[in-house]
Amino acid sequence: MYISINNELFLNEEAKISVSDLSIQRGYGIFDFLKTINNKPIFIENYLDRFYNSAREMNLMVELDREQLRNTIQKLIAENNIPNSGIKIILTGGYAEDGYTMMKPNLIIIQTPLEIKKSLPNQGMALVSYNHQRQIPQVKTIDYLQAIRLQRFVQENHADDLLYHNNGKVRECPRANFFIVTENEIITAKNEILHGITRSKILSLELPNYTFTERDFSLDEVYNAKEAFISSSTKNAFPVSKVDGKLIGDGKNTITDIINQKLLTLIELDQQV
Amino acid sequence: MYISINNELFLNEEAKISVSDLSIQRGYGIFDFLKTINNKPIFIENYLDRFYNSAREMNLMVELDREQLRNTIQKLIAENNIPNSGIKIILTGGYAEDGYTMMKPNLIIIQTPLEIKKSLPNQGMALVSYNHQRQIPQVKTIDYLQAIRLQRFVQENHADDLLYHNNGKVRECPRANFFIVTENEIITAKNEILHGITRSKILSLELPNYTFTERDFSLDEVYNAKEAFISSSTKNAFPVSKVDGKLIGDGKNTITDIINQKLLTLIELDQQV
Structure with missing residues (x-):
């Protein structure tokens, strides 16, 4: 399974970031989470709207514009081929030498299998x-x-x-x-x-x-x-x-x-x- | 400069953790920060008290006992030889496959140079x-x-x-x-x-x-x-x-x-x- 970090694909076990990242140093980041069914991301425009809005609210710049981000997600979907999945897009405060000042954000996209249930469970x-x-x-x-x-x-x-x-x-x-x-x-x-x-x-x-x-x-x-x-x-x-x-x-x-x-x-x- | 991750030393540029860590996924972690002067950690027992207390309050287990942690810090101080420094000890929620469940914590210790001023500045x-x-x-x-x-x-x-x-x-x-x-x-x-x-x-x-x-x-x-x-x-x-x-x-x-x-x-x- 591949994970995308700053638009580059890494194998799961090699997907790592420096401990200077502001998520690790200061819990600073946003994310969003959408699902795919048969490799089709569902309501993707709504999720992208919210993702870019979260970034803006936290003064984080997304290096990829909307179309580039959509393409990156599609590339990940194509490489991984996990038809029913959850896709998590994380944007962190970036690598901060001083462990505090906001830097160029890191964009991490992780796909995981997701079981889609069609009926309610017997037990809530x-x-x-x-x-x-x-x-x-x-x-x-x-x-x-x-x-x-x-x-x-x-x-x-x-x-x-x-x-x-x-x-x-x-x-x-x-x-x-x-x-x-x-x-x-x-x-x-x-x-x-x-x-x-x-x-x-x-x-x-x-x-x-x-x-x-x-x-x-x-x-x-x-x-x-x-x-x-x-x-x-x-x-x-x-x-x-x-x-x-x-x-x-x-x-x-x-x-x-x-x-x-x-x-x-x-x-x-x-x-x- | 070396960084200690789970009691192993890594060069600065190789000090990385998996993006599955709960600090990146969920902003979950604690830390503490103490200083050294002439390679002597100042008030270390007070800082260790607070560090272990923070860990306990957040249900995080510190794998190293107090003496082991003290030794790890001393080892880092000896290797880096940055006489006047800040030492940051971070404890995260660990690598979570599901991105949510608390796992075995990761312990990261980072040392950085610190200028110790002896007099007040002219300007507050x-x-x-x-x-x-x-x-x-x-x-x-x-x-x-x-x-x-x-x-x-x-x-x-x-x-x-x-x-x-x-x-x-x-x-x-x-x-x-x-x-x-x-x-x-x-x-x-x-x-x-x-x-x-x-x-x-x-x-x-x-x-x-x-x-x-x-x-x-x-x-x-x-x-x-x-x-x-x-x-x-x-x-x-x-x-x-x-x-x-x-x-x-x-x-x-x-x-x-x-x-x-x-x-x-x-x-x-x-x-x-």
Whole structure:
């Protein structure tokens, strides 16, 4: 498997960067993550939009323009031939002699196999809530300090992942947005979150008898929801069965299932473009 | 110049780690930074205390015990022979195949030349305040997202560095603690900051007619202080002449100078141990 570093391909085991890089020295970098199905990158323009926006927000210059970056990704896809995959594009603060000053960014592109599931699992995931507001939340930075640090906490709470809230206002999971379903609303946070591409696709859907609402909501609203689900590029819409040990709804996930099917349809349409 | 990676020495240009490391993937790591004078590491036990504590707080296992780590540092000092230097010890989340799960940490030790100044400069530094509370502030993580992102903001404000405050409560600089001097008090923040080694040395000093106070204080108190200074391992006590464009005190820095001299005496004593 090849990894692209600054537009040059390296074998997996040879893909290394100097320890002077600002990601290692100062945790400084952004990234994005998209998937391919049958070697076709899905919604690539949306992901590139966000990637260039993250770079701009963090004062990082991307040496490749959009077409060059698209070509680099295509070259990697062609060389690796992993039809269903995740593609991670990382942009770091570059090699800093002094370990502090922002330099010419390093661009790293990594492809890994990804299993695409077409139907919901029998069992949703369990989340445990945690009071944490991500810094610079609108930017997809590489900062996952809390999420990685709390891996043990998640296990100890018999959960699969975290659900961040800011003093009671529900925000997002470390790698996914979060939705609840009520009698006639599908609700997700609006502020101080990363605006996921899958989240935006969901908000563009139409469901009879349901309206989509972006607003703050509380953990109590989560516990009393009819359904809850997360959205992400790898999981599409994925049911959440428990939050803080409390069962959510009756476990049927009817609306989550409809949304997931509609997402899969959008993805199929994009494959044909 | 040699760099130590997992207890093996590499030449500067060959000191590389795989892009699967969690520092690059997820900004996950801690570090510490101490200085040597005439090849003697200063206050090393204090720094090792904090390093192992940071590792513990972030669930990172240090493969080397304290004596082994001390020996590794000594070996590096002997090989490099840079009498006056800074030594940075970085511990990352390790090589994660999945780019997310914490693995066996990587230990990187980098030595760089450091000029040790014995007297205060004629001109203190200029700071610009910024509303930001560091996450997990008590731990020396590699998270400098805000500090690096704001390098341009600092320049635009004709400043040398940032002064973080949490909604008006003054905290610290990105790489230094911050003190103000009033008529009879030397004040520094107590909560939600990194407790610097140099800061603790200062708080252990005795100055006739002055008491050391750890408490919250406001930007207004800064603007009206008689003196202000930062403390760090590289700069000892270093005067601050301006904050947000406002001149602090009369620029004589009498107390800062006394504190700096007393620090230099403590450092000299440690050299003789």
